[in-house]
Amino acid sequence: MLPQSTLCLAAVSLAVGQLVRALPSFVASSGDHQNRQDDQSVLSASAPELGFEGYQVWRMPINRKDVENVGKLLNLDIWAHHPSSVDVLVPPHLMSHPLLASYIPNSSHPAFIPDVQKLIAGSSSSAFSSSSFKPYPRPSNGSIPITHPFHDRFHTYDEIHSFLLDLQTAWPEWVDVFSIGQSAEGRDIYAAKISPRVVATHSTTDKDGSDDEEESLKKNRHKHKHGHKKERSKKEMILMGGSHGREWIAPASMLYFAHHLLLNSHAPGVKPLLKTLSFTIVPVLNVDGYEFTHTNSRLWRKTRQVVDEESGCFGIDLNRNWGYHWSSEDDQYPCSDDFPGKHAFQAPETKAMSDYVASKDVISFVDLHSYGQLLMYPFSYSCDDFPPDAEDLMEALLGAAKALRSVQGTAYKTGQVCELVYRAAGDSVDWTYGNQEIKWSASMELPDTGTYGFLLPPREIRPVAEETVAALVYLAHFVVQKEGKLKDI
The missing domain is CATH 3.40.630.10 (Zn peptidases)
Known part of the structure; x- marks a missing residue:
């Protein structure tokens, strides 16, 4: 008999396949994030500073093929690829999205970086002003x-x-x-x-x-x-x-x-x-x-x-x-x-x-x-x-x-x-x-x-x-x- 962890991963993979095949049903629910990502991509040089309040980075157990499908569907920012997982920047309104929830074993919280904006403030060293x-x-x-x-x-x-x-x-x-x-x-x-x-x-x-x-x-x-x-x-x-x-x-x-x-x-x-x-x-x-x-x-x-x-x-x-x-x-x-x-x-x-x-x-x-x-x-x-x-x-x-x-x-x-x-x-x-x-x-x-x-x-x-x-x-x-x-x- 297969180990329980293997069966769990197989179930998750099957769920992902079903969700990806049902792309149209998720497009509407992901529209806010689509607009948010597109807004960032079209920012003009004079646009105000874009904040990331409430954003988190999740380390998710997902294979490369699935992450391509999910990333394109939700227009997610994939930070890094690892052998058995990826780091994904997740906006607040997508944290309960069913497609992402399918990757969370036993409903555990996957946040690897719980407060992105806090790290931005700590890394910038007056980054937005050189005065x-x-x-x-x-x-x-x-x-x-x-x-x-x-x-x-x-x-x-x-x-x-x-x-x-x-x-x-x-x-x-x-x-x-x-x-x-x-x-x-x-x-x-x-x-x-x-x-x-x-x-x-x-x-x-x-x-x-x-x-x-x-x-x-x-x-x-x-x-x-x-x-x-x-x-x-x-x-x-x-x-x-x-x-x-x-x-x-x-x-x-x-x-x-x-x-x-x-x-x-x-x-x-x-x-x-x-x-x-x-x-x-x-x-x-x-x-x-x-x-x-x-x-x-x-x-x-x-x-x-x-x-x-x-x-x-x-x-x-x-x-x-x-x-x-x-x-x-x-x-x-x-x-x-x-x-x-x-x-x-x-x-x-x-x-x-x-x-x-x-x-x-x-x-x-x-x-x-x-x-x-x-x-x-x-x-x-x-x-x-x-x-x-x-x-x-x-x-x-x-x-x-x-x-x-x-x-x-x-x-x-x-x-x-x-x-x-x-x-x-x-x-x-x-x-x-x-x-x-x-x-x-x-x-x-x-x-x-x-x-x-x-x-x-x-x-x-x-x-x-x-x-x-x-x-x-x-x-x-x-x-x-x-x-x-x-x-x-």
Whole structure:
């Protein structure tokens, strides 16, 4: 006889099937939430801050096929996928919905995060007003200590740009800050290249947008346009974050990593790397969506590009818009949180980033996200396509996970994206590995595993950043040693 738990799950699965087949009967009852989600998707840039009073995050025992059906029916925001469950943002008026109730064993309450708005207030650190942040004086050479309070809070787009320029001012022979292109709303997508004896191409004499600075940015954008041949120089390790606006910990960790490299540029563990590689760091790819999370809706995921004039919906999921096995069969509802766009590279952000990658001699590409504590290798679009370099990639990521765990004991899982998260086409590392043949392509989901989700409090920035540094430094060493390129002096 089957165990009672198995029979219970079977009954739940049968109930779900019946409920999903009866979609029309639920559409009316879910209409309020549909409108709420659509309202968020069509918010204008001047819209007031969107609150989440009464919202909870539930961890629900549901398989991936069922969650697709339920998510589309109720237009739910799926926060994270786990092997046997998903984390779902649930609005107050859907908490008694019969479709959701079918997933609650023995009528137990499934709330994993009981008060989302409270966490937003705790994570924001004056997120919706930067007036409390007082910029520090422009530094002299090498004068920004890693203990500087900049790393104790999350920052806006403008503050991130200012900090990159400050790093360039402090280490002018090591840092070049430039723009790889512009977003849908016209913001520059800034990058910082760290390599000894770089020739700065971005003016640091005026942080307020002088003519010289604007002219320099235009030159840099032209220099990195698509069609330029790969530059003959040191191989690059490219680190990219902020594809999804609400994942604040990724940009914060990348800024800390850049700062760490510069402060330790002559240390035994870093000096050989900087003599061998150029590190290009793009803290925020989705600059419009990221800024929107600081001004309007903290949980915004996509870009702010107008994608459907009829519905008035905004946004493309950048990690569904890369041109490797991009699929028009994925969710084509423009208001959904994971809308992949109408075609690959429709988003100017993915187009700019892919053009930059294609123009460089890239040895490794790492895409940082949150949350889940995962280190992953391609592919995302299908588990049937197993990369021939899987053994090497797994060895690299297991070592990175061990290095990370040595800092403060945080455990990361390692494996293929499609196994650890979900199968989705248009992923960044699928494109870098499958299209650009960048062997050492990896994706990293930073902490935590759901206690805070996307809403880590500022006190977690340094611990997460420190262990992320350990993982990335290990990975860089592993790659150049495997490729036989490490310079010891």
